[in-house]
Structure formats: C-alpha cells, structure tokens
Amino acid sequence: MVNNMANDRAQRPSLAQQIAASHPADQKLMAAYGIAGLLSLAGAFALAAVLVVIKTPALGLASGELYYRMLTAHSILGFVYWFAFIQAALLIAGAIALRHAGRLWSLKLGWLAFAFTAAGLVVNMVGVFAGADVLYTAFPPLAESFPATPLIYLGYLFVAAGAFLISFDFLATVFTWVERKSSLQAWKTMLGEMHISTFAAVCAVPLIFSIVLTAFFLYIPAFLWSMGWISTDAREFALNFRLTYHVMFHIIHYIPAMAMIAAAYVLVELTTGAGSIYRETVAKGLFLMYPAVVPPTFVYHLMADPSITEGIKIIGSALSLLVWIPSLLHMFIITGMMEAGMRSAGHGLFGWIRHLPWKNPAFASLIMGMTTFGIAGGLTAVLLQEQTASVLHGTFAVPAYIHPMVVGAASLIYMGIIYYAVTICMKRDLWGPRLARIQPYLLSVALLVFAWAGTLAGYAGVPRRTADIGFGGAAPESWQALMNVTMGIGGTLSLLAGALFFVVIGMTMLAGGKPASESGSDLATPALTRTREFVYTPTALIPGIIFVLVVLLFTAGAFGIMGNRPIQFG
Amino acid sequence: MAKMTAEIDDDSGTGFLLWGWIVVAALNLGMVTVSLAMFAP
Amino acid sequence: MKSHSYLVAAFVVAFSVLLIIPMWAAYGVLFPREAGHSHGAGETVTAAEFEQKTARFMKERQLPDGSVRAAHGEPIYVLATQYTFTPSTIRLAAGKQYELQMLSTDVVHAFSVQMGNTSYNAVVMPKMVTALKLKPAKPGKYLVVCNEYCGIGHDYMYFAVIVEEAEDKEHHENSSAETKGHEHGEQHGK
Numbered sequence: 025m026v027n028n029m030a031n032d033r034a035q036r037p038s039l040a041q042q043i044a045a046s047h048p049a050d051q052k053l054m055a056a057y058g059i060a061g062l063l064s065l066a067g068a069f070a071l072a073a074v075l076v077v078i079k080t081p082a083l084g085l086a087s088g089e090l091y092y093r094m095l096t097a098h099s100i101l102g103f104v105y106w107f108a109f110i111q112a113a114l115l116i117a118g119a120i121a122l123r124h125a126g127r128l129w130s131l132k133l134g135w136l137a138f139a140f141t142a143a144g145l146v147v148n149m150v151g152v153f154a155g156a157d158v159l160y161t162a163f164p165p166l167a168e169s170f171p172a173t174p175l176i177y178l179g180y181l182f183v184a185a186g187a188f189l190i191s192f193d194f195l196a197t198v199f200t201w202v203e204r205k206s207s208l209q210a211w212k213t214m215l216g217e218m219h220i221s222t223f224a225a226v227c228a229v230p231l232i233f234s235i236v237l238t239a240f241f242l243y244i245p246a247f248l249w250s251m252g253w254i255s256t257d258a259r260e261f262a263l264n265f266r267l268t269y270h271v272m273f274h275i276i277h278y279i280p281a282m283a284m285i286a287a288a289y290v291l292v293e294l295t296t297g298a299g300s301i302y303r304e305t306v307a308k309g310l311f312l313m314y315p316a317v318v319p320p321t322f323v324y325h326l327m328a329d330p331s332i333t334e335g336i337k338i339i340g341s342a343l344s345l346l347v348w349i350p351s352l353l354h355m356f357i358i359t360g361m362m363e364a365g366m367r368s369a370g371h372g373l374f375g376w377i378r379h380l381p382w383k384n385p386a387f388a389s390l391i392m393g394m395t396t397f398g399i400a401g402g403l404t405a406v407l408l409q410e411q412t413a414s415v416l417h418g419t420f421a422v423p424a425y426i427h428p429m430v431v432g433a434a435s436l437i438y439m440g441i442i443y444y445a446v447t448i449c450m451k452r453d454l455w456g457p458r459l460a461r462i463q464p465y466l467l468s469v470a471l472l473v474f475a476w477a478g479t480l481a482g483y484a485g486v487p488r489r490t491a492d493i494g495f496g497g498a499a500p501e502s503w504q505a506l507m508n509v510t511m512g513i514g515g516t517l518s519l520l521a522g523a524l525f526f527v528v529i530g531m532t533m534l535a536g537g538k539p540a541s542e543s544g545s546d547l548a549t550p551a552l553t554r555t556r557e558f559v560y561t562p563t564a565l566i567p568g569i570i571f572v573l574v575v576l577l578f579t580a581g582a583f584g585i586m587g588n589r590p591i592q593f594g
Numbered sequence: 595m596a597k598m599t600a601e602i603d604d605d606s607g608t609g610f611l612l613w614g615w616i617v618v619a620a621l622n623l624g625m626v627t628v629s630l631a632m633f634a635p
Numbered sequence: 636m637k638s639h640s641y642l643v644a645a646f647v648v649a650f651s652v653l654l655i656i657p658m659w660a661a662y663g664v665l666f667p668r669e670a671g672h673s674h675g676a677g678e679t680v681t682a683a684e685f686e687q688k689t690a691r692f693m694k695e696r697q698l699p700d701g702s703v704r705a706a707h708g709e710p711i712y713v714l715a716t717q718y719t720f721t722p723s724t725i726r727l728a729a730g731k732q733y734e735l736q737m738l739s740t741d742v743v744h745a746f747s748v749q750m751g752n753t754s755y756n757a758v759v760m761p762k763m764v765t766a767l768k769l770k771p772a773k774p775g776k777y778l779v780v781c782n783e784y785c786g787i788g789h790d791y792m793y794f795a796v797i798v799e800e801a802e803d804k805e806h807h808e809n810s811s812a813e814t815k816g817h818e819h820g821e822q823h824g825k
Contacts, residue, residue: 405655418758485752589755
C-alpha cells in the first residue's frame with residue numbers, strides 16, 4: 025500500500041504545487057475572504073487586549089461601562105466574523121485548491137456571498153458601537169432596552185445569507201464534477217476521488233444549511249420585534265428565542281471543529297509528507313457522523329435552564345457524547361499518518377516524534393492545535409452532562425474552555441494553513457521565520473495557562489461575563505489570584521502570540537522575499553525516504569486513551585464535588 | 595492524498611459515502627426542522 | 636498486530652467515552668441525591684402572580700433585621716429583577732429540606748450560590764419558574780450572585796443565604812463561618 029502511494033505521488037503534482045496552480049480569479053475571492061478574516065481576527069485580538077486589562081484584578085480597572093461593549097464586539101468579531109470569513113475561504117479552497125484545475129461554479133455568487141458577509145460585519149459593528157451592549161447572544165428580554173439591537177439581528181441575517189450563498193456555490197461546484205449525473209457509478213467515483221478535506225466540507229454543508237434555516241426563523245422575528253413592528257410579550261419570546269438560539273448555536277460550534285480537522289489533514293500532508301494509511305473511505309465516512317450527531321447537542325447549553333425536562337437533558341447528554349467519537353478517531357488517523365510515515369522512514373517507537381518538523385510553524389500549529397483540541401475537549405466533559413453541569417454553568421470555566429478550543433485549536437490550525445496559503449499563492453518566503461517558529465507554541469501554552477487557571481476559577485465559582493467580580497468584598501479571596509493568572513498571564517501572553525502571528529503574516533504579505541523553492545525552507549514538505557513498509561501505529565492510540573481517562577476522571581471529580589457540597593442540591 | 599487520476603485504490607465504500615451523505619443530511623435537516631417546529635418564536 | 640487492528644483499537648477507545656453513562660447510574664446508586672430530584676421543566680406563571688406569592692412569603696417570614704427565615708415544607712420564593720433579588724437574605728436551618736422557587740420579572744438572570752471552592756448554578760427566567768430542591772448541610776453565610784449578564788448593574792446583583800444550626804433557630808445572630816474561603820460583606824445589591 026505504501027509503495028503504491030509512493031508511485032502514485034511521483035506522478036502527480038504535490039499538494040503545494042496544486043494549490044499554487046489554482047486559478048487566479050478564484051484565488052482572488054479566496055484572498056478577499058482570507059484578508060477580511062484576518063482583519064476580523066486582528067480586531068478581536070485588539071479588543072481582547074482591552075478585556076484583559078479590565079479583567080486583571082491587579083490592575084484595578086474593572087468597570088462595566090466599557091467592558092460589556094468591548095466584550096460584545098470582541099465575541100462578534102472573533103466567533104462570528106473571523107470564522108465566517110476564513111471558513112468560506114477554506115470552503116473555496118476545498119473546491120479549487122484540492123482538485124486539479126478546480127474552478128468555482130460561480131464567481132459572481134461567491135462575490136455576492138462575500139458582500140453579504142462584509143455587510144453583516146459593518147452592520148453589526150455599527151450596532152455594537154452605537155450602544156448595543158447585548159453580548160453576541162443578544163437575548164430578547166435584555167436586548168429590548170438597547171435601541172441599536174435591531175442592527176445586531178440584521179447583521180446576523182446578512183452573515184447567514186452570505187454563508188448560505190457560498191455553501192450553495194460550493195455544493196454546486198461539487199455537482200459539476202460529475203459529468204454523467206444519471207450514472208450512480210459516476211457519483212461514487214467522484215466521491216472516491218475527492219480529497220478527504222473536500223469531503224469534510226461536503227459533510228459540513230447540511231450543518232451550514234441548518235444553521236441558516238434556524239437563523240432565519242430566529243432573527244427575522246427578532247428583528248421585527250426589536251423594531252417594534254410586531255408586538256409580542258418579550259418574556260414569552262425569551263423562552264422560545266433561547267431554545268431556538270441554542271439549536272443553532274451548538275451546530276455553529278461544529279463547523280470550526282470539522283473545518284479544523286479537514287485543515288489538519290491538509291497540513292499533515294504538507295508538513296510531514298505523510299499519506300493515508302487506512303482506507304480513505306473510513307476517514308471520509310467519519311465525517312458523515314457529524315451531521316447526524318450534532319443536532320441533539322444543543323441541550324448542552326440548557327442544562328441549567330428550567331425550560332426543558334430532566335429526561336430530555338439526560339437523553340441529550342447521552343447523545344452528545346457521540347460527537348467526541350469522530351473527532352477522536354480523526355485525531356488517531358492523523359497522528360497515525362505521521363507515525364506510519366516517520367516509522368517507515370526508519371525511526372523508532374518513540375524516536376519518530378523527535379524527528380518531526382518542529383521548526384515548521386505550520387507543523388507546530390497542527391500539533392499544538394490538535395493537542396489543545398484534546399485538552400479543551402476534556403474540559404467540556406463536566407459542562408456537557410446533565411448531572412454535573414450545575415457545577416460550572418455560567419462560571420468562568422466556560423470561556424476557559426472556549427478560548428483554547430476556538431483560538432488554540434481551530435484558529436491555530438487555520439493559521440497553519442494561512443502560512444502556506446500566503447507563501448504559496450503570493451510566491452513569497454515567510455518573513456521572520458524565527459518569530460514564526462515560536463508563535464504557535466507561545467499561543468498554545470498561553471491559552472493553556474488561561475484554560476487551566478480559568479477552569480480552576482470556574483470551579484471556585486468565578487462568574488463569566490461579569491466585569492467586576494468583587495461583589496462588595498463578599499467574593500472569596502482566591503478569585504483575585506485566579507483571575508490574575510488567567511488574564512494577567514494567560515491573557516497577556518496570548519495577545520503577544522497573536523501579535524507575533526499578525527506581524528509575521530503581515531510582513532510576509534508586504535515584504536516577504538521571493539523564494540528559492542516553492543515555500544520558505546521551514547515550510548517545505550520533507551521528502552521521506554521509505555526504507556520499509558510500515559503502517560503500525562501504536563503511539564497514535566495514546567492521546568485517545570489519555571482523553572478518555574481524563575474525561576472519566578473529571579466526571580468522577582465533579583460527582584465527588586457535588587457529593588461534598590455544604591448545601592446539597594437535588 | 596489528493597487523487598488526481600481516475601483510478602482509485604478501492605472503489606468499495608464510495609456507495610456508503612454517497613447514500614450516507616444523503617441519509618445524514620436528511621436526518622440533520624429533519625431534526626432541526628422538528629426542533630424549529632417545537633421551539634421557534 | 637495487523638495494521639488495521641490499530642484502527643479497531645482506536646474505535647474501541649473512541650466509543651469508550653460512552654462509559655460515562657454507566658458512571659451516571661453508578662453515582663446515582665452510590666451517592667443518591669439527599670435533596671431529592673428537581674431540574675424538571677418549570678411551571679409558567681405571570682410576574683404579577685409570582686410577585687404576589689413573594690410578597691406574601693416575605694410578609695409571613697420576615698424578621699426584624701430584614702432577613703427572611705424559611706420554613707421547611709413550604710416553598711421559598713425569590714424574585715429576580717434588574718438588579719436585585721428579593722428577599723435579600725434568607726435563613727435556612729441545617730439538615731432540613733427546602734424548595735426554592737425563582738422567577739425573573741424582566742430579563743434572564745441566574746442563581747449562583749458560592750460554597751467556598753465550588754458553586755451551584757441555575758438559570759432564572761422570566762415567565763417560567765426555576766424550582767430547586769436543596770438541603771443545607773453546613774452552617775455558614777453563602778454568597779449568591781447572578782452570573783447571567785443582565786445589563787449594566789449585573790456586577791452588583793447578589794444576595795445572601797445564611798444557614799444556621801437547626802437547634803439555634805431562636806438565636807439568629809449565628810453566622811458561624813465553617814465553610815472555606817468566605818468573606819462577610821455587603822448583602823445588598825444596588
């Protein structure tokens with residue numbers, strides 16, 4: 025199997041060459057999305073700096089006035105727009121860069137989608153800075169008291185429309201790859217030929233359509249209500265809005281999860297030269313699980329709400345456990361690809377790890393991204409379960425896991441892709457390779473400090489979404505120290521790592537040198553000389569085993585805490 | 595892993611991918627539609 | 636081991652996350668909930684009805700110092716509004732079973748009771764009551780904060796629950812601080 029792959033690959037262009045050969049007009053759209061995404065991310069980081077300053081107790085600047093507005097803007101830029109733009113770019117890449125001579129079905133539609141998304145960004149930001157301090161959730165009874173709220177709902181409708189259009193464009197593109205549409209075999213061949221990451225995108229499309237459908241059912245009434253054009257009791261509306269919102273919300277979380285894993289498959293090939301080791305159909309098939317198991321997970325956000333029964337919460341919890349399964353298996357396969365590739369080049373049982381391209385910033389992004397994904401995933405264990413969610417709901421444990429997940433895992437892996445996309449498409453060398461080398465490690469370590477201290481803070485009861493946690497001196501003393509570490513250390517270092525990334529990428533775009541090879545030396549795909557046939561991957565099992573043990577341990581710990589509380593709750 | 599030629603290593607299983615996608619897409623949109631019917635404002 | 640056996644092993648590892656489910660059952664059996672079960676879907680009431688119930692409860696149970704002493708066996712009503720909880724101090728007796736009923740008159744709030752190195756959290760909604768069963772074990776003064784962002788005064792929305800020894804019901808100066816990491820301070824929200 026390995027020998028066939030080697031011959032196969034000798035005959036076709038490398039993935040990097042294929043990316044470079046994508047059509048310039050399509051690349052332009054992809055670049056527009058990419059740059060808009062990077063600007064959104066930069067904005068989110070800049071606002072995070074303000075938040076870190078306010079929330080570091082030692083600096084004594086805790087104040088609600090600025091905090092809630094900045095928090096709203098930060099979360100909208102980071103969670104909605106950075107992801108909306110960059111994921112659209114990845115979707116387009118899945119169609120054009122991962123397929124020989126791939127062309128997007130309609131550039132006009134692609135640009136229209138971009139226009140909607142960009143319009144959404146403008147509308148939302150105007151709304152926030154005009155005073156809608158409603159957080160990105162913008163729940164109705166609270167939102168009623170802010171006149172600029174309609175702009176929040178309207179902006180969300182625009183970004184949803186943009187997402188729909190680009191996904192439709194993508195799906196249409198995939199359909200054009202089957203010439204004889206009446207032939208079942210032609211469809212099957214097309215799916216077999218498709219790059220695994222493109223297939224991941226195809227599996228994400230139903231999820232995106234579900235999000236858009238729910239968004240329309242949610243934000244159209246919300247917009248009409250907030251403009252006063254329909255009258256409905258805000259309190260009644262609140263319940264339905266909240267339930268519907270969470271149906272949409274958790275599905276939104278899984279787009280970056282899937283896109284991150286798809287990007288990881290591309291990165292593992294670009295950074296280590298590794299190829300698939302098990303039947304590709306198995307790996308592709310795992311992506312099929314997501315559309316099926318994600319919808320029940322919305323219950324996760326409602327564990328502490330009175331609006332659904334205990335029975336539904338328990339069933340929802342149980343079903344939600346299933347979403348870990350495809351992710352764990354993908355992590356195993358990707359790690360296994362690395363292991364098999366390295367060990368067939370002659371490296372030892374654990375020695376292969378030393379010989380990985382740790383200096384490649386894209387590889388560092390990949391490996392640290394996957395590790396952080398596992399750690400952040402483990403931290404969600406207690407929040408996910410009906411019995412234990414009450415220990416952490418609404419506490420700082422929530423942002424403590426969210427940030428390593430969306431920044432330390434998904435965004436970091438996207439950054440790895442961006443290192444390649446910028447250098448390959450612009451035909452430049454990476455600027456500041458030494459800075460680039462440390463950036464992914466700094467970001468993940470910083471976020472893990474944030475996660476660890478923040479989780480301890482959450483267990484200690486520190487609330488989330490609260491500017492001043494002193495409570496008139498009644499709050500436990502430990503809270504100050506925990507938040508100083510979380511924000512003062514974890515937060516500040518994360519900002520530094522983010523700044524490094526923007527400097528490196530920005531300077532590469534503006535001043536990167538022309539490369540001698542296709543990509544800068546750190547980013548080059550190593551040539552693995554295969555000295556033997558090797559597809560055994562015992563080491564790749566270890567992360568998964570650790571994850572399961574950690575999850576079971578955290579759960580047992582939560583039950584222990586619950587049993588020993590000074591006030592017992594039913 | 596990008597396959598460029600028409601030959602693929604192993605054709606079996608692509609049927610599973612095709613029907614599987616149709617089934618899970620339907621399941622997904624179905625579950626969300628039911629949720630909307632129950633909850634939407 | 637053949638190569639695909641590792642894939643099979645990976646599937647086994649992945650599916651073993653489902654072992655969490657028997658853990659729920661085991662803990663349910665080994666550590667049954669002393670306070671009984673709540674978390675059911677709440678009943679729907681209007682704010683006016685609930686305000687009446689709260690007012691009546693406070694009238695019956697209020698003490699000269701402004702705090703309210705709850706009687707076990709009858710519900711404790713707590714009204715959440717921007718930005719106060721009413722009543723603002725509740726006294727409970729250790730070892731007795733209580734039922735708490737909470738409602739918001741305006742936006743979504745939350746009930747987050749701080750117990751030293753852990754907390755218990757529940758959401759308080761407008762229109763649908765949050766009903767909780769509780770049984771305090773250790774005497775002490777417990778800070779309860781709102782941890783669902785509810786507007787500009789959110790940071791100042793909190794109240795206190797004081798748990799007294801069951802025998803000391805007559806002596807309501809008792810606020811022995813047995814619990815870890817507590818500060819005694821302001822009780823009133825703005």
